[in-house]
Amino acid sequence: MENRHSRRDFIKLMSMGALAGLSLGSLSCTKAGREEFLQKHFHEMTETEKKQVIRRLEEKYLKKYGKQVQISTQPAEAGTLWGYGLDLSRCIGCRRCVYACVKENNQSRIHPQLQWIRVIRLKKGSLINLENAEHYYNPETVPEPGFMYMPVQCQQCENPPCVRVCPVNATWKDPDGIVVVDYNWCIGCRYCMAACPYKGRVFNWAEPNLPAGELNTEVHYLGNRPRMKNVVEKCTFCIQRVRQGRYPACVEVCPTGTRKFGNLLDPNSEIRYLIENKRVFRLKEDFNTDPKFYYFFSA
Amino acid sequence: MEAWRFFKKTVNMVFIGTKAYYLWCAFLLTVIGVAVIFYVQQLNAGLIVTQMRDQVSWGLYIGNFTYLVGVAAAAVLLVIPAYIYHFDPIKEIVVLGELLAASAIIMALMFVFVDLGRPDRFWHLIPFIGSLSFPKSLLAWDVIVLNGYLVLNTIVPIYILVKIYFGAEPNKKFVIPLVLLSIPWAVGIHTVTAFLYNGLAARPFWNASILAPRFLASAFCSGPAMAIIIFQILRKTAGMKIKNEALFKISELIAYSMFINLFLLGAELFKEYYTGTIHLAPLEYLYQGLHGHHSLVPWIWSALFMNVTAFVIFLIPKTRENLLTLNIGSLFIIVGVWIEKGLGLIVPGFIPDPLGEIYEYMPNITEISISLGIWAFGLLIFTLFMRIAIPIQRGDFIHSRFMKPTSRPQYERIEP
Ligand code: SF4
Numbered sequence: 001m002e003n004r005h006s007r008r009d010f011i012k013l014m015s016m017g018a019l020a021g022l023s024l025g026s027l028s029c030t031k032a033g034r035e036e037f038l039q040k041h042f043h044e045m046t047e048t049e050k051k052q053v054i055r056r057l058e059e060k061y062l063k064k065y066g067k068q069v070q071i072s073t074q075p076a077e078a079g080t081l082w083g084y085g086l087d088l089s090r091c092i093g094c095r096r097c098v099y100a101c102v103k104e105n106n107q108s109r110i111h112p113q114l115q116w117i118r119v120i121r122l123k124k125g126s127l128i129n130l131e132n133a134e135h136y137y138n139p140e141t142v143p144e145p146g147f148m149y150m151p152v153q154c155q156q157c158e159n160p161p162c163v164r165v166c167p168v169n170a171t172w173k174d175p176d177g178i179v180v181v182d183y184n185w186c187i188g189c190r191y192c193m194a195a196c197p198y199k200g201r202v203f204n205w206a207e208p209n210l211p212a213g214e215l216n217t218e219v220h221y222l223g224n225r226p227r228m229k230n231v232v233e234k235c236t237f238c239i240q241r242v243r244q245g246r247y248p249a250c251v252e253v254c255p256t257g258t259r260k261f262g263n264l265l266d267p268n269s270e271i272r273y274l275i276e277n278k279r280v281f282r283l284k285e286d287f288n289t290d291p292k293f294y295y296f297f298s299a
Numbered sequence: 300m301e302a303w304r305f306f307k308k309t310v311n312m313v314f315i316g317t318k319a320y321y322l323w324c325a326f327l328l329t330v331i332g333v334a335v336i337f338y339v340q341q342l343n344a345g346l347i348v349t350q351m352r353d354q355v356s357w358g359l360y361i362g363n364f365t366y367l368v369g370v371a372a373a374a375v376l377l378v379i380p381a382y383i384y385h386f387d388p389i390k391e392i393v394v395l396g397e398l399l400a401a402s403a404i405i406m407a408l409m410f411v412f413v414d415l416g417r418p419d420r421f422w423h424l425i426p427f428i429g430s431l432s433f434p435k436s437l438l439a440w441d442v443i444v445l446n447g448y449l450v451l452n453t454i455v456p457i458y459i460l461v462k463i464y465f466g467a468e469p470n471k472k473f474v475i476p477l478v479l480l481s482i483p484w485a486v487g488i489h490t491v492t493a494f495l496y497n498g499l500a501a502r503p504f505w506n507a508s509i510l511a512p513r514f515l516a517s518a519f520c521s522g523p524a525m526a527i528i529i530f531q532i533l534r535k536t537a538g539m540k541i542k543n544e545a546l547f548k549i550s551e552l553i554a555y556s557m558f559i560n561l562f563l564l565g566a567e568l569f570k571e572y573y574t575g576t577i578h579l580a581p582l583e584y585l586y587q588g589l590h591g592h593h594s595l596v597p598w599i600w601s602a603l604f605m606n607v608t609a610f611v612i613f614l615i616p617k618t619r620e621n622l623l624t625l626n627i628g629s630l631f632i633i634v635g636v637w638i639e640k641g642l643g644l645i646v647p648g649f650i651p652d653p654l655g656e657i658y659e660y661m662p663n664i665t666e667i668s669i670s671l672g673i674w675a676f677g678l679l680i681f682t683l684f685m686r687i688a689i690p691i692q693r694g695d696f697i698h699s700r701f702m703k704p705t706s707r708p709q710y711e712r713i714e715p
């Protein structure tokens with residue numbers, strides 16, 4: 001085993017030499033830059049290697065943002081499978097969830113502005129055909145008569161097409177059902193974006209623009225740690241929170257109680273109650289993606 | 300000794316030529332230089348310098364990639380008619396076809412490479428070293444079949460050329476199986492590339508079973524059309540002997556393929572328009588415009604016009620066998636299929652996006668310059684390949700022990 005590892009490392013070193021010319025200006029020749037370049041897939045790192053990576057990243061963030069960041073790698077807890085409920089009859093389209101998410105999850109603020117939740121406005125009377133959905137509605141006050149609002153984010157599919165297509169396994173479904181991305185492994189091919197039927201993924205087309213003052217320092221390696229340019233990212237149900245027993249930020253902030261969250265494996269959870277007692281549906285169920293995101297109308 | 304001589308002569312052939320040759324190479328190098336500047340900028344700033352966005356996350360690069368995979372596939376498939384109809388210089392056509400395929404594949408791979416956000420992590424795609432997700436991801440399949448195809452299409456011509464250089468007949472037992480292997484492989488690369496898009500349920504425009512057959516049919520048009528032009532250029536500039544009849548035969552084949560291509564297009568249009576479900580939207584965007592967005596409409600109609608015109612030209616023996624109309628037809632097909640399979644295939648896949656948003660994509664100067672640079676690079680390596688391959692095949696560039704004092708090389712200026 002040890003032997004195999006060192007041989008792999010050797011091959012990697014060789015390939016690094018061969019590819020150094022290709023990587024041009026995007027890499028620095030510092031020790032940290034070299035380590036970053038050679039960093040293994042998250043699943044292939046030993047615990048010590050993970051610790052080293054965390055230390056390196058924390059140093060990097062300290063330098064960049066002047067703040068000590070706590071990067072967790074807390075794994076999924078056995079017996080959990082996270083599910084989400086969204087009450088369409090309550091949503092007023094205020095987009096507070098969108099901005100709470102941006103803040104919690106350290107998205108790029110402007111140029112480009114990245115958002116994991118999209119709230120679309122639909123004329124009453126049509127729900128499934130999204131072709132007339134209004135993405136950039138901007139009235140003085142919400143809600144508006146004659147319209148309903150539908151927030152959409154990554155639906156954490158149990159059968160996720162985005163994971164199937166990734167050519168390098170940079171994205172996968174963790175045991176608690178959360179689909180995550182290793183930002184240091186993603187090659188930025190954007191195949192997953194083409195495959196997702198819900199627009200659940202967004203891309204860092206440029207270096208993220210995150211003011212140091214607004215950095216959330218409680219982060220998870222597979223979740224809201226600051227990202228780099230040209231990698232893909234997505235909603236993780238706030239992995240950094242839910243694995244510590246807290247609610248996702250969007251659930252907490254919603255002023256109307258539209259958003260519900262819980263463990264699908266726990267028969268007493270709120271989400272299980274909703275599924276059993278409300279008439280829930282999932283978006284584009286005909287795709288067989290088996291989302292763990294349930295829409296319903298309480299009234 | 301001999302190796303050194305080979306090397307010296309090769310360098311001579313590459314660096315010394317006619318004025319037209321110099322101009323051509325200088326032109327290509329300039330285009331490449333401009334592309335490098337833009338690419339460095341793209342590396343530094345990120346893909347934000349392109350017009351691609353979350354809604355339309357692939358664009359001109361991936362469109363060119365798709366088109367070139369088709370050219371690469373078809374270039375090799377030319378070998379079949381060459382054998383069936385006994386085109387005169389079969390060996391030359393095999394070598395030429397495979398070198399054209401190799402150049403096209405190199406270009407195709409470069410297009411994928413410039414499209415990658417993180418080229419520094421390119422090694423993640425290398426089997427065993429990185430973690431190539433084979434067989435789950437179709438992109439992983441494509442990486443494997445394309446690279447295999449590249450190797451196949453460089454081994455065969457190099458082997459044949461080296462043999463000829465040493466004055467020996469290429470060993471048929473070695474060459475024929477490889478050439479035969481490259482034929483299904485050519486079909487394979489194009490099918491896998493079609494499946495890359497085809498396998499995405501989220502994109503109804505691509506998720507139609509007609510996609511792979513249409514890919515093949517249109518490739519059988521654009522690849523041979525390119526060959527017709529290249530054969531004529533080489534006939535003029537390098538004295539390659541190829542008869543008009545061979546060109547006419549190829550154009551006849553194009554007519555059949557174009558018929559199938561247009562037929563499949565008709566089948567697609569019928570199904571979408573007659574049923575008129577919400578899956579019609581991308582086609583509507585492409586051919587008519589959708590909710591006031593119609594930037595691709597003029598493009599696709601020009602493509603259709605060019606393809607139909609070329610079909611008629613190639614169908615009628617009189618126009619097919621006239622070099623002028625033949626060339627017009629070929630150019631029409633090269634451009635027409637490029638539009639149809641480049642922007643016309645990739646962009647509508649994303650419009651409207653899965654949540655119904657419409658973002659109109661048109662490549663900007665960065666994407667256009669980088670794309671032109673890759674095309675120029677491909678043409679440059681193909682030119683250099685030809686520069687060496689043709690004299691070897693003609694017997695002008697051979698092992699020193701065969702050089703008779705009387706045999707005058709045709710390239711006056713090549714001899715130092
Ligand atoms: S919604 Fe999209 S990004 Fe989220 S798991 Fe499903 S396919 Fe993947």
Ligand code: SF4
Nearest residue numbers: 166186187189190192
């Ligand atoms: S963009 Fe990243 S996560 Fe998505 S498919 Fe490509 S490598 Fe995988």
